[in-house]
Amino acid sequence: MSMIKGIAASNGVAIAKAYKLETPDLSFETKKVEDVASEIKRLEAALDISKLELEKIKENARKTLGDEHAEIFSAHLLVLSDPELITPIEDKIKNESVNAEAALHDTATMFINMFKAMDNEYMRERAADIQDVTKRVMAHLLQVSFPDPALIDEQVVIIAEDLTPSDTAQLNKQFVKGFATNIGGRTSHSAIMARSLEIPAIVGTKTITEDVKEGDILIVDGIDGDVIINPTVEEIALYEKKQDNFAKQKQIWAKLKDEPTVSSDGTHVELVANIGTPDDVQGILNNGGEGVGLYRTEFLYMGNSDFPTEDQQFEAYKSVLEQMGDKPVVVRTLDIGGDKELSYLDLPHEMNPFLGFRAIRLCLERDDIFRTQLRALLRASAYGNLKIMFPMIATLNEFREAKALLLEEKANLVNDGVSVSDDIEVGIMVEIPSTAVIARQFAKEVDFFSIGTNDLIQYTMAADRMNERVSYLYQPYHPAILNLVNNVIEAAHAEGKWAGMCGEMAGDPIAIPILLGLGLDEFSMSATSILPARTQIKDLSKAEMASYKEELLSMSTADEVEAFIREKTNQ
Numbered sequence: 093m094s095m096i097k098g099i100a101a102s103n104g105v106a107i108a109k110a111y112k113l114e115t116p117d118l119s120f121e122t123k124k125v126e127d128v129a130s131e132i133k134r135l136e137a138a139l140d141i142s143k144l145e146l147e148k149i150k151e152n153a154r155k156t157l158g159d160e161h162a163e164i165f166s167a168h169l170l171v172l173s174d175p176e177l178i179t180p181i182e183d184k185i186k187n188e189s190v191n192a193e194a195a196l197h198d199t200a201t202m203f204i205n206m207f208k209a210m211d212n213e214y215m216r217e218r219a220a221d222i223q224d225v226t227k228r229v230m231a232h233l234l235q236v237s238f239p240d241p242a243l244i245d246e247q248v249v250i251i252a253e254d255l256t257p258s259d260t261a262q263l264n265k266q267f268v269k270g271f272a273t274n275i276g277g278r279t280s281h282s283a284i285m286a287r288s289l290e291i292p293a294i295v296g297t298k299t300i301t302e303d304v305k306e307g308d309i310l311i312v313d314g315i316d317g318d319v320i321i322n323p324t325v326e327e328i329a330l331y332e333k334k335q336d337n338f339a340k341q342k343q344i345w346a347k348l349k350d351e352p353t354v355s356s357d358g359t360h361v362e363l364v365a366n367i368g369t370p371d372d373v374q375g376i377l378n379n380g381g382e383g384v385g386l387y388r389t390e391f392l393y394m395g396n397s398d399f400p401t402e403d404q405q406f407e408a409y410k411s412v413l414e415q416m417g418d419k420p421v422v423v424r425t426l427d428i429g430g431d432k433e434l435s436y437l438d439l440p441h442e443m444n445p446f447l448g449f450r451a452i453r454l455c456l457e458r459d460d461i462f463r464t465q466l467r468a469l470l471r472a473s474a475y476g477n478l479k480i481m482f483p484m485i486a487t488l489n490e491f492r493e494a495k496a497l498l499l500e501e502k503a504n505l506v507n508d509g510v511s512v513s514d515d516i517e518v519g520i521m522v523e524i525p526s527t528a529v530i531a532r533q534f535a536k537e538v539d540f541f542s543i544g545t546n547d548l549i550q551y552t553m554a555a556d557r558m559n560e561r562v563s564y565l566y567q568p569y570h571p572a573i574l575n576l577v578n579n580v581i582e583a584a585h586a587e588g589k590w591a592g593m594c595g596e597m598a599g600d601p602i603a604i605p606i607l608l609g610l611g612l613d614e615f616s617m618s619a620t621s622i623l624p625a626r627t628q629i630k631d632l633s634k635a636e637m638a639s640y641k642e643e644l645l646s647m648s649t650a651d652e653v654e655a656f657i658r659e660k661t662n663q
Contacts, residue, residue, distance in 0.1 A: 385614055
């Protein structure tokens with residue numbers, strides 16, 4: 093028996109034999125070809141069969157994971173049809189008379205290296221997409237079988253360097269009991285999909301593919317982040333008990349599905365969920381969510397060849413509002429730029445797009461795009477409890493300008509006889525430190541705050557959370573972050589407004605007691621985190637957590653904060 097430590101990415105315990113998901117040997121020889129036309133036909137045939145496979149994978153992902161995850165494969169299909177990638181491959185075959193394998197490899201490698209070198213998370217993800225897709229095409233050119241996780245028909249734990257989106261979308265949770273990878277973090281595609289599938293997962297082990305042989309018996313402990321290789325009978329019994337306890341824990345959580353979220357001393361807070369598409373609403377309702385805390389509208393724009401129309405947006409927003417009934421739905425207006433780009437929107441190349449022309453900055457300059465979205469939201473407001481928030485607000489003038497456009501479009505619709513709600517709260521995401529610092533001034537004008545900790549932390553700590561060399565600085569419990577969060581909550585309450593949080597921190601078991609004590613009103617998280625969080629809050633005293641506030645805010649390090657909370661809450 094040996095144990096490997098990794099990052100716990102999805103809760104639960106799996107016990108099964110190892111299935112090593114390895115890319116086949118895609119080595120080839122570069123050859124000169126005489127019949128260039130037939131070589132291009134070989135390439136086209138490999139592209140066509142790859143497209144057919146990806147269409148099937150996309151449909152499977154839509155059924156098992158929902159629209160948001162299926163859209164990853166729309167991006168993959170776009171890669172296979174992108175003349176900027178395909179034309180250079182064909183040109184290389186024609187101009188250099190080389191075989192399709194060599195032309196594909198050289199061209200794809202050039203693009204992959206170019207994207208990997210960019211200081212932009214979105215572009216680095218595009219490198220992974222090109223790599224994933226071109227491996228599939230190469231396998232068809234070489235006529236070797238490409239790994240097909242959908243064909244797994246016995247209980248296994250998958251072991252891999254990483255799981256690509258197309259791998260993860262094919263997993264059948266009836267047979268795939270869990271997985272462990274060498275690389276990745278809690279926010280990687282594979283980790284997010286594992287949580288959607290509710291299968292245990294551990295990522296970032298570094299050496300799992302070297303340490304495990306095909307057929308080894310494995311225990312994947314997605315609760316504590318351990319992989320045990322070839323455990324003893326006693327260890328299997330121990331982890332089977334842990335598995336049973338987790339299953340019982342899920343049953344306890346399920347009993348709280350229709351209960352309000354109330355602390356042990358009677359304070360009610362709202363547990364709501366982050367979503368990307370109308371299809372995600374069912375997950376909220378199944379998990380007892382009290383509303384939508386963040387509807388990321390950019391998924392309406394991504395994976396398309398053009399901007400969604402006003403009517404298309406209206407139907408999507410109306411669908412979410414109707415499904416949620418009288419529960420609140422906080423919709424974030426378009427947050428494009430930074431790590432999210434649109435193929436049909438020509439944005440300038442920027443040295444640092446995270447600090448550049450994005451989100452509300454783009455919308456205020458391109459108010460034609462913004463007004464279309466605002467009109468669609470206003471029309472949908474008649475069908476539920478809509479709240480609108482603007483992202484990436486750095487100054488009061490930005491908020492005032494955005495709200496003025498909203499009110500202008502509302503007046504236009506009312507003049508045209510369109511029904512619009514008179515009770516729409518308008519707030520902002522607090523993700524820029526300057527906004528958190530002067531939250532008292534903002535609180536006089538906004539209806540609510542929603543703290544976006546993913547960006548707030550990386551901006552405050554000056555550390556790109558996707559950069560592994562500085563990822564240690566991504567510290568949610570750092571006293572600087574806690575003081576900013578506290579400042580926002582106090583500012584909201586001083587003006588009789590509410591404060592929520594929609595970053596990863598809101599569902600973090602260590603952060604939840606701290607946030608309860610600071611007085612956070614609304615916690616927005618992934619739907620599957622709602623019931624565990626409700627169970628945790630039910631056993632916490634708001635007054636006790638609040639009594640630790642000054643001590644926590646005056647601590648010096650994130651480690652001190654974490655150790656203190658673990659001790660006080662027996663975690």
